[in-house]
Amino acid sequence: MTPHPHAVRGPAALVFAILSGCSSTAPPPVRLDPQVHIPERSVLLISVDGLCVRKLDEYLAAGDLPNIQKVFAEGGVRVRAAVATQPTITYANFTTILTGRAPGSHGILGNKWFDRFALFYRDYTTTATYRFVDDEFAAPTVYERLANATSASVQSAVRRGATRIIDNWATSGVRWYFGYLEDIDWLEISRLEEIARDANRRHRWPSFIHLYLPAVDEIGHRHGCDSAEYRHSVMNVDAQIGRLHAALSRAGLLDRTYLVLTSDHGHIPVPPENFLNVADWLRQTCHWTVIAAPPGGPAKALSWPQRRQAFAAADAVVTVNGDRVAAIHVRGPHDWCETADPQRLALLLGHVPGADHGSAFDTQHSARWLWDDPAVALVAAPAADRDMVELISRSGRSRIDRRRVGNAVEYRYDPMEADALGDWSREIPGDAQRFLSAWHDEADWLRATAGTQYPDVIVQLAKLFDSARAGDVVLFAALDWDFAAGNAGSHGSIFRDEALVPMFFAGPDLPHGGLIDTARLTDVTPTMLGLLSIAPQGNGRTYDGHDLTPALRAAEVPTILHP
Numbered sequence: 001m002t003p004h005p006h007a008v009r010g011p012a013a014l015v016f017a018i019l020s021g022c023s024s025t026a027p028p029p030v031r032l033d034p035q036v037h038i039p040e041r042s043v044l045l046i047s048v049d050g051l052c053v054r055k056l057d058e059y060l061a062a063g064d065l066p067n068i069q070k071v072f073a074e075g076g077v078r079v080r081a082a083v084a085t086q087p088t089i090t091y092a093n094f095t096t097i098l099t100g101r102a103p104g105s106h107g108i109l110g111n112k113w114f115d116r117f118a119l120f121y122r123d124y125t126t127t128a129t130y131r132f133v134d135d136e137f138a139a140p141t142v143y144e145r146l147a148n149a150t151s152a153s154v155q156s157a158v159r160r161g162a163t164r165i166i167d168n169w170a171t172s173g174v175r176w177y178f179g180y181l182e183d184i185d186w187l188e189i190s191r192l193e194e195i196a197r198d199a200n201r202r203h204r205w206p207s208f209i210h211l212y213l214p215a216v217d218e219i220g221h222r223h224g225c226d227s228a229e230y231r232h233s234v235m236n237v238d239a240q241i242g243r244l245h246a247a248l249s250r251a252g253l254l255d256r257t258y259l260v261l262t263s264d265h266g267h268i269p270v271p272p273e274n275f276l277n278v279a280d281w282l283r284q285t286c287h288w289t290v291i292a293a294p295p296g297g298p299a300k301a302l303s304w305p306q307r308r309q310a311f312a313a314a315d316a317v318v319t320v321n322g323d324r325v326a327a328i329h330v331r332g333p334h335d336w337c338e339t340a341d342p343q344r345l346a347l348l349l350g351h352v353p354g355a356d357h358g359s360a361f362d363t364q365h366s367a368r369w370l371w372d373d374p375a376v377a378l379v380a381a382p383a384a385d386r387d388m389v390e391l392i393s394r395s396g397r398s399r400i401d402r403r404r405v406g407n408a409v410e411y412r413y414d415p416m417e418a419d420a421l422g423d424w425s426r427e428i429p430g431d432a433q434r435f436l437s438a439w440h441d442e443a444d445w446l447r448a449t450a451g452t453q454y455p456d457v458i459v460q461l462a463k464l465f466d467s468a469r470a471g472d473v474v475l476f477a478a479l480d481w482d483f484a485a486g487n488a489g490s491h492g493s494i495f496r497d498e499a500l501v502p503m504f505f506a507g508p509d510l511p512h513g514g515l516i517d518t519a520r521l522t523d524v525t526p527t528m529l530g531l532l533s534i535a536p537q538g539n540g541r542t543y544d545g546h547d548l549t550p551a552l553r554a555a556e557v558p559t560i561l562h563p
Contacts, residue, residue, distance in 0.1 A: 021024060024186075025239065027247035028193040031200075034524075038205045039149065041508075043258045043528045045210045046244070047097060048237050049090060050217025050491065052225045053500045055234065064235050067242035069506075072261050076506025077514035077555040078423035079548075081450035084265045084521050086286035086460035087474075088491050088498045089321040090217065091124055091133055091157070092157060093264035093521055098158050098210070099139040100525035104466030106139040110321035110492075113469045114329050116336045119307040120300040121291070121317065123261035124157065127173070142525045145534065147208035152198070154191045155184075157210040159471035163206065164198050166191050171483075181215040182236040188213055189240040192247050205253070207532060213237055217267070220459070221323075224269035224488035225497075258507030258531045265322070265491045266498045275482040276375035276476060276534070278326045279318045285368060286347055288315035311336055315344060319471070322492030323482040327471030339384065340472040348473060353390040354383025370475065377493060378420060382465040389461050391420035403439065403463045410439040413458050427452040450518045454494050463544070505552050507531065514555030516548065523548050 059065050060073060060336035072078065084093050085102045089110040092103040103109050112123045124130050134157075143151045143161030154166045168191070172184045188211045199205045216233045223229040241261075248254045279292035291314045299307050311317070317329040330345055332338025342352045350369055366493070371379040371392045379392040389400045396418025402411050415437045419425060425432040428448050435448060445459045464470050476493040477483055491498045503519055505527070522545030529535075530547035 015333050022151075025243065027243045027250065029188045030192050030247045030251040030253070031257055032196055032197040032205065033200045033203075035203050036199050036205055037203060038253065038256060039207045041256055041258065041532055042205065042207045042209070042253075043260060043531055044244075044248075045097075045208070045260045045262075045524075045528065046241065047094065047210065048216050048234075048263050048502075049212070049214045049259070050220045050232065050265060051237075051265050051502055052220070052266040052268075052497055053502050054266070054497055055225050055230065056502050059231060059234055062261055064231070065238040067238045067245060068261070070242060071245050071259065072504035072506055074281050074513050076142075076259065076504050076512065077510050077516060077552045079503040079519040080515055080517050081455060082262070082501050082503035082519045082521070083450065083456040083460070084263075084444065084499055084501050086457075086464045086494065086499075087321060087325040088265035088493070089325065090264050092321075094156065094158050094212075095133065095139075096521045096544075097262065097264065097524045098141050098143075098156075100139070100142075100522050100545045101139040102460075102463045102466070102544040104463045105469060106137040107467050107469055108133060109327065109464075109467060109469045109471075110319065110325070112319040112321055113327070114317045114319055114471075115469050116317075116329055117468065118300070119304070119311055119336055120302075121294045121319070122300070123294050131157050131167070133157050139439075142528060145525075145529060146207055146532075147534075149532075150199075150202060150204050152195045152206045154188050154195075154211045155214065156210055158199070159210070162210075163202075164195065166194060176218075176329070179216055182192040182233055185213040185215045185233075185236055185240050189244050189247075192244065196251075208528065211333060213240070220267040220489040220491075221487045222399050225267040226269045227488070230267075230489070255508055258500050258510070258528070260506075260507065260524065260528060261502060262502040262521070263501040264521070266496075266500055267326075267489050268492050268495065268497045269488060270323070270480055270482050270490045272482075272486050272488055274375070274480055275323075275485045276373055276477075277485075278320065278328070278370075278483050281370060281373070282316055282318070282328070282348075285370075286315070286344075288344075289313050290316050290318055292318045292320075298488075308336075320483045323484040323487055323490040324477035324498070325492035326475040326477075326483045328473040328475070330472045345381070345472065349379065349381060349392065353381040354385075354388050375478055375481040375483070376475050377481075377495075378476045379473060380461050380464070380471045380476070386465045387462075391461070393420040393422070394424045396420050400458055400462050408441055410441055410461055411445055412437070412439045412459050416422055421454055421457070423450060424454055446518050446520065453496050455496060455499050456520065457499075458495050460499075505531075505548075510552050511555045514552070514557050516551045516555050519548055520545055522546075526550070 091111045095108040114121045136364045150163040152164040153162040219233040294526045320326045330340035335340045393399045398415045399419040404553045526543045527548040530549035
């Protein structure tokens with residue numbers, strides 16, 4: 001950034017002091033005292049919010065990202081198709097990245113969500129509430145699984161159990177307010193100096209460090225991922241990775257450090273004028289009383305009678321996340337603590353999911369169905385037992401079935417009379433119809449659908465509704481549409497550019513330029529702990545993901561033939 005040419009005095013001097021110096025390209029000094037214990041292996045996770053794989057590959061091919069190319073593409077192992085969990089929203093997926101659990105399991109269903117049984121509406125998008133997330137999920141974090149090892153978290157809202165937490169509340173807040181978003185990413189890398197000072201006090205370098213870089217996502221929302229601004233923000237991330245790599249190299253830490261690069265979701269451009277206000281649609285079409293914002297602030301702070309009174313008159317609560325996914329919670333026949341009222345569901349969808357209503361849609365009702373709106377690509381709604389999820393769109397109606405066979409979980413997809421996902425099955429390799437009609441485990445579904453327009457959609461939508469916080473009906477936006485006004489780019493729906501994320505692992509014993517085929521964000525925590533040789537703890541299924549360490553070490557390294 002270029003300093004203002006005029007002198008700065010008074011309160012503005014503090015602002016200038018905070019913002020100045022951010023144009024430095026020098027690596028942060030990481031100076032460790034001789035008595036500092038350096039673990040034999042450590043992991044440093046770099047998470048870039050909102051990094052679109054399609055754009056990343058475009059910039060790599062153009063030579064715009066020399067550090068990512070050198071450190072990760074050539075110096076590590078890349079996952080060809082890494083899939084985010086649904087919904088493709090920041091808080092949902094960062095909780096996933098740092099726990100190894102899917103949102104339906106850990107319970108954080110987005111930046112905003114509603115709990116019908118506790119009767120409160122959570123919104124993390126305010127300065128007062130953005131760090132509340134740590135108190136609202138029960139799954140152990142990677143920090144908590146590190147036992148006696150030390151750890152550090154920089155900027156991330158999900159940091160429960162970290163030994164050293166650096167929030168950058170004031171320094172990043174000022175930059176955000178004045179629009180110096182890329183300087184925030186510069187600051188995250190610069191915090192390695194503070195981590196080194198803390199290591200000198202503790203006489204131990206952290207076994208795990210998480211650096212969260214938020215600028216790319218915000219710039220994607222403001223300008224769209226096809227913009228020059230988005231490209232520049234990703235190039236800035238590349239420059240910061242160069243600073244990071246140089247700092248670790250100078251400190252002699254590279255030969256003991258695994259580097260991980262990933263994101264929480266992708267991004268797509270959306271015309272700002274193309275949006276559907278879901279709450280208004282319900283008010284006008286169903287004549288419902290709808291709550292679409294926290295009533296009078298964080299409702300969890302209210303007493304139970306106050307919360308009950310606040311939601312008593314509502315027919316539905318709507319949460320919109322990333323602008324491209326909307327959850328509708330439908331009140332029970334008499335109270336919110338009951339499951340959704342079947343009559344209200346029928347009014348909304350034309351029938352009750354899972355009920356014996358025949359194979360055809362109920363088209364007799366005078367209301368225009370929500371799934372028929374051009375802004376909506378897909379409506380998903382679970383049956384009462386939540387092992388069946390119905391999908392509805394203008395293309396048709398389908399269902400996902402799930403069953404448990406011993407310790408295994410299997411899924412089947414029934415397109416019924418017409419596939420709600422359109423002609424996506426044509427992209428499934430081999431005999432798609434035979435595949436869809438049979439039961440398959442999660443690994444088979446990921447492999448079969450990773451190359452389609454809706455990667456891993458069957459498993460992701462089935463697991464989404466494991467939490468009642470997911471809603472009774474979830475809407476996924478169509479391409480070129482949002483559920484809120486004003487942004488040039490968004491995410492949250494099921495399309496490929498939103499669902500795929502970059503995922504690279506580089507480290508001392510990993511192949512250079514290696515490739516593995518598929519992974520999920522749920523795999524990140526078990527893999528990081530696997531690289532550190534830390535075995536899972538606890539009873540039952542510890543993670544929703546898997547340790548990729550054996551696959552990484554055996555990764556295919558393509559042979560390049562030179563003429």
